[in-house]
Amino acid sequence: MIGPILFSVFAVAAIAGALGMLFSKNPVSSALWLILTLFCVAGLYLTLNATFIAVVQVLVYAGAIMVLFLFVIMLLNLAELPRLQTGDGKRFLGYVGACGIFAALMITTSSALGVLPEPVSVGVAAETGSALNLATLLFTQYALPFEVIGILLLVATIGAVMLAKRRFV
Numbered sequence: 542m543i544g545p546i547l548f549s550v551f552a553v554a555a556i557a558g559a560l561g562m563l564f565s566k567n568p569v570s571s572a573l574w575l576i577l578t579l580f581c582v583a584g585l586y587l588t589l590n591a592t593f594i595a596v597v598q599v600l601v602y603a604g605a606i607m608v609l610f611l612f613v614i615m616l617l618n619l620a621e622l623p624r625l626q627t628g629d630g631k632r633f634l635g636y637v638g639a640c641g642i643f644a645a646l647m648i649t650t651s652s653a654l655g656v657l658p659e660p661v662s663v664g665v666a667a668e669t670g671s672a673l674n675l676a677t678l679l680f681t682q683y684a685l686p687f688e689v690i691g692i693l694l695l696v697a698t699i700g701a702v703m704l705a706k707r708r709f710v
Contacts, residue, residue: 548588555581568614572607579603590666593675 558578565571579602586595651657661669668674679687 544588548585551581551584551588555585569611572610572614575610576603576607579607590663593672 555578558574558581562571562574562578565574579598583595583598583603586592586598
């Protein structure tokens with residue numbers, strides 16, 4: 542009984558955090574709103590019995606990646622973002638309505654085509670979402686894509702360092 546209520550609370554808080562991130566004028570407070578959103582997503586994973594993914598979400602995204610974002614914001618010395626044109630509420634309501642219509646169309650189309658995933662039981666979710674099962678799949682069946690992604694991230698990091706070095710020297 543408490544699971545659906547917690548899921549709804551985390552979902553609403555994640556949407557509120559995402560909107561706070563989008564509409565915040567200060568980049569640092571925008572990053573803090575993003576941290577709230579990432580913690581709420583971790584809570585959503587916990588309500589779905591994916592504890593390993595929830596812990597990784599907090600450690601990697603809400604921890605390491607957000608520290609990196611804050612360092613970049615401080616390095617670039619962004620005091621405030623440039624002002625954008627302010628519009629009336631009609632444009633915003635039109636955008637929200639278009640997103641709602643698009644979501645309804647996607648749900649209708651996916652249910653008509655039968656591509657919606659089947660819900661799984663709590664036991665199956667807890668068994669397949671464990672760290673042991675994920676590690677077994679990652680290091681056996683998906684070992685080559687895992688190594689390729691690691692090499693791509695290394696090349697991207699070296700490229701970013703080289704670009705930043707040229708700019709400041």
